[in-house]
Amino acid sequence: MFNKAFHLYYDGFRSMALGRTLWKLVLIKLFIMFAILKTFFFPDFLATNFSTDAERADYVLQNLTRIESDSNR
Amino acid sequence: MIEQIDLSLVNWARATFALTAMYHWIFVPLTLGLSFLCAFFESIYVRTGNEEWKKLTKFWMTLFGINFAIGVATGIILEFEFGTNWSNYSWMVGDIFGAPLAIEGIFAFFIEATFFAVMFFGWDRVTKKMHLFSTWMVAVGSNLSALWILVANGWMQSPIGMKFNPDTARFEMQDLWSVISSRVAISHFTHATSSGFLLASLFVVAVSCWFLLKNRHSLFAKRSIAVACVFGLLSSLFVAFTGDEHAFITARTQPMKLAAMEALWEGKEPTGLIAVGLVNPDKKPGDEQDPFEFSIEIPGMLTLLAHRRFEGVVPGINDLTFGNEKLQIEGVAEKIRRGRVAVASLGDYKAARKSGDAVAAERSLKIFNQNQDYLGYGYLDSVEQAVPSVPITFYAFRTMVSLGTLFILMFLVFLYLSAKNKLEDYPLILKFGVLSVFLGYVASQAGWVVTEVGRQPWAIQGMLPVTVARSNLDSGTVAVTFFLFLFLFTALLIAEIKIMAKQISLGPEGGKS
Numbered sequence: 001m002f003n004k005a006f007h008l009y010y011d012g013f014r015s016m017a018l019g020r021t022l023w024k025l026v027l028i029k030l031f032i033m034f035a036i037l038k039t040f041f042f043p044d045f046l047a048t049n050f051s052t053d054a055e056r057a058d059y060v061l062q063n064l065t066r067i068e069s070d071s072n073r
Numbered sequence: 074m075i076e077q078i079d080l081s082l083v084n085w086a087r088a089t090f091a092l093t094a095m096y097h098w099i100f101v102p103l104t105l106g107l108s109f110l111c112a113f114f115e116s117i118y119v120r121t122g123n124e125e126w127k128k129l130t131k132f133w134m135t136l137f138g139i140n141f142a143i144g145v146a147t148g149i150i151l152e153f154e155f156g157t158n159w160s161n162y163s164w165m166v167g168d169i170f171g172a173p174l175a176i177e178g179i180f181a182f183f184i185e186a187t188f189f190a191v192m193f194f195g196w197d198r199v200t201k202k203m204h205l206f207s208t209w210m211v212a213v214g215s216n217l218s219a220l221w222i223l224v225a226n227g228w229m230q231s232p233i234g235m236k237f238n239p240d241t242a243r244f245e246m247q248d249l250w251s252v253i254s255s256r257v258a259i260s261h262f263t264h265a266t267s268s269g270f271l272l273a274s275l276f277v278v279a280v281s282c283w284f285l286l287k288n289r290h291s292l293f294a295k296r297s298i299a300v301a302c303v304f305g306l307l308s309s310l311f312v313a314f315t316g317d318e319h320a321f322i323t324a325r326t327q328p329m330k331l332a333a334m335e336a337l338w339e340g341k342e343p344t345g346l347i348a349v350g351l352v353n354p355d356k357k358p359g360d361e362q363d364p365f366e367f368s369i370e371i372p373g374m375l376t377l378l379a380h381r382r383f384e385g386v387v388p389g390i391n392d393l394t395f396g397n398e399k400l401q402i403e404g405v406a407e408k409i410r411r412g413r414v415a416v417a418s419l420g421d422y423k424a425a426r427k428s429g430d431a432v433a434a435e436r437s438l439k440i441f442n443q444n445q446d447y448l449g450y451g452y453l454d455s456v457e458q459a460v461p462s463v464p465i466t467f468y469a470f471r472t473m474v475s476l477g478t479l480f481i482l483m484f485l486v487f488l489y490l491s492a493k494n495k496l497e498d499y500p501l502i503l504k505f506g507v508l509s510v511f512l513g514y515v516a517s518q519a520g521w522v523v524t525e526v527g528r529q530p531w532a533i534q535g536m537l538p539v540t541v542a543r544s545n546l547d548s549g550t551v552a553v554t555f556f557l558f559l560f561l562f563t564a565l566l567i568a569e570i571k572i573m574a575k576q577i578s579l580g581p582e583g584g585k586s
Contacts, residue, residue: 004198012194018135018576019193022142025568030146032561033153041554042153045160045544053241060164060242064541065420 082548083540086158089555091525093150095518096562100144100569102517105219105266106273106308107137108212112205113300119205129293131196132581133277134208136573138193143569148222150558158551162532162542168245169235169252170225177221184214219269220262227258229533230524231326237445237536239422239438244533256322261524264315267308268517271480274305275513278487280577282506285497293581298506299491306484312477317378324379327534329393329459330527333466335375337389338364340400344387346374349471354464358394358457390463394456405456412451415444449536458538461529469522476516483509 016023046056111134118126152174155163191199191207199207228234234251235244246252278301281294323331331337336352337344350368379387388402396404418440425434453459487506490496496503528534532542 008194008198009190011198012190015194018572019138021572022139026142026145029565033146033149037150037554037557037561038153041550041557042157044156045546046164047156056164057241057243060161061239061419061423063161063545064242065416065423 082546082551083543085548085551085555086154086543086546087539089158089551089558090151090154092555092562093147093154093558094521094525096558096566097144097147097151098518098521099514099566100140100147101219102265102269102272103140103276104137104144105216105269106271106304107133107140107276108208108215109270110273110277110301110304111137112209112212113304114297115205115208117300119201125293126296128581129296132293133297134192135576136280139569139572139576143565143572147562147565157554158544158546159532159542160544162537165243165537165542166229166533168243169228169232172246172249173221173224173253177218180214180221181218184211184218188214216266216269219266223262223265224253224255224258226524227255227261228252229531230261230528231255231257232533232536237448239419239441240426244536257326260315260319260322264312264319264520267311267315268520270308271305271312271477272510272513272517274301274308274484275480275510277301278305279507279510282503283577284580286500286503286507290580290582291497295491295494295496298487298496302484302488302491306481306488309477309480309484313481316474316477320378321381324387327528328388329390330461330466330523331379332388332390332393333461333463333527334470334523335387336364336463336467337375337387338391340386340388340392340397342386343373343376343383344379345370345372346378347371347467347471350467352464352467356463358391358460390460394460405450405453405459408447408450408459409453409456411444411447412449412453414451415441415448416451418444419448446535449531449533449538449541452538452541453530458530461527466523466527469519469526472519473516473523476512476519480509480513480516 013019046059050056050059111130114126114130114133117123118130188207188210191204192211195204195207232244233255234246234248236247237243238245252258277297281297281301284290284294320331320334323334335344335347336350338356338358347365348369348371351366353362353364353366356362356364373383375387376385377383379385386400388397388400392400392402394405396402396407418437422434422437422441425431425437450459483505486502487496490499490502530538530540532539
């Protein structure tokens with residue numbers, strides 16, 4: 001059973017034609033997304049700037065309530 | 074307050090999200106619908122044993138694979154954006170979205186790792202029935218996978234089954250089942266997935282019409298058109314049915330959106346539906362300007378849509394903005410007042426907790442709990458800010474509905490000509506068939522414009538406006554990411570079109586997948 005399943009994947013990948021191009025494209029895309037975009041352009045704002053959940057909660061609460069005091073209400 | 078917020082930041086973040094979501098929605102509906110069409114084609118092959126149907130199935134399956142490969146993971150970028158551009162929002166909804174998105178991830182992984190492999194690699198390795206089962210599982214699984222993200226979106230349009238925790242600043246799940254089974258979520262899911270079926274049917278018709286115009290693979294094209302038109306007709310009727318349900322629910326959960334969809338400023342009984350109209354773009358809440366430059370109205374239809382009977386008022390934008398005692402509608406001004414009380418008491422609660430004053434904290438919490446349903450309104454500066462863009466919502470709605478109606482007629486004509494075996498006698502109709510897939514994309518995107526522009530200014534309906542949901546970033550940084558995505562997604566789209574066009578031109582006889 002395991003052997004059959006292994007060969008399904010192994011032979012399937014080996015005999016791909018158009019699939020090879022598509023897999024290359026998927027891998028390039030994932031590389032751009034995770035290695036470039038996520039790392040350099042999309043850091044998680046709260047995870048990067050605060051080290052604990054309590055700090056993050058405090059910061060968001062500050063945002064939710066500071067807006068009110070900014071507008072002198 | 075709104076003046077103190079960098080509006081260009083909010084708008085760049087909105088534009089980036091809209092761009093990403095719209096590109097993502099180019100790939101998704103085709104995956105949703107084409108997976109089922111492949112299952113239908115293969116079912117016919119298994120039932121008839123005719124190898125031509127196998128060839129036909131393999132051809133469409135290859136196009137499905139191309140679209141899937143190019144589109145896969147484009148949705149992950151939306152999640153990146155939540156964490157970076159919309160961090161307040163992301164933090165607040167983490168508990169609600171965590172469960173549906175985790176289920177989606179696990180679901181997608183198992184389906185893709187198992188049934189996809191059998192579908193693409195298993196033609197000569199498993200039995201016909203096992204292969205067919207895998208193809209059906211891919212179709213069902215792909216669509217169920219979409220359920221979870223649409224549940225999350227439905228929750229944003231009508232937040233239920235949760236409670237706001239003032240200590241953690243998070244909406245916490247109280248009842249997962251009510252989130253999943255909410256009428257808004259179900260209606261979103263059925264309407265969005267069936268529109269995907271419709272679009273994929275148009276895609277199959279378009280490619281097949283191209284073959285017929287080129288006088289290539291005629292039998293293959295006619296068979297494909299016959300199946301796609303039956304599926305497309307049923308889907309487009311179901312889209313209309315779920316759209317009606319959607320409008321009925323919107324009348325209850327987001328009446329401002331419905332009013333904007335119809336550019337309805339004053340409610341009346343019965344309320345008519347604007348069949349064709351040119352809205353006055355300068356009209357503002359409370360002013361005396363005419364709402365339309367020109368319009369043709371179907372009397373009573375909007376009342377029927379909203380109430381499912383010919384009696385009853387559909388509130389207009391002015392009724393909802395300024396309140397209407399007769400209709401027992403609370404105006405936005407009162408909601409803003411209570412929202413500000415909620416925001417102030419949340420601040421007082423936080424301060425009292427910090428200073429260890431338990432009595433003051435309890436008092437503030439009590440006030441907050443009494444007003445928390447209005448929290449989002451506390452961040453609005455004026456009643457006008459509660460009104461979405463009327464022209465965009467109005468025109469997008471009309472684009473979607475008119476094209477949807479056109480597709481029903483189109484499928485009927487194609488089915489008739491298909492049954493009479495006269496498709497090739499009408500090259501103009503075939504050319505329209507090729508064009509129809511682009512119109513399908515316009516209709517599909519317009520639907521999302523209605524859904525998302527129509528709910529502005531809310532990230533979470535009534536609870537959190539987009540101006541508060543955003544992160545404190547430099548707008549230049551967000552603008553850069555907008556253009557990065559524009560470049561990346563356009564490149565992906567070009568890649569998809571090139572690979573797809575090459576594969577189509579090879580036809581059902583061509584190339585190994």
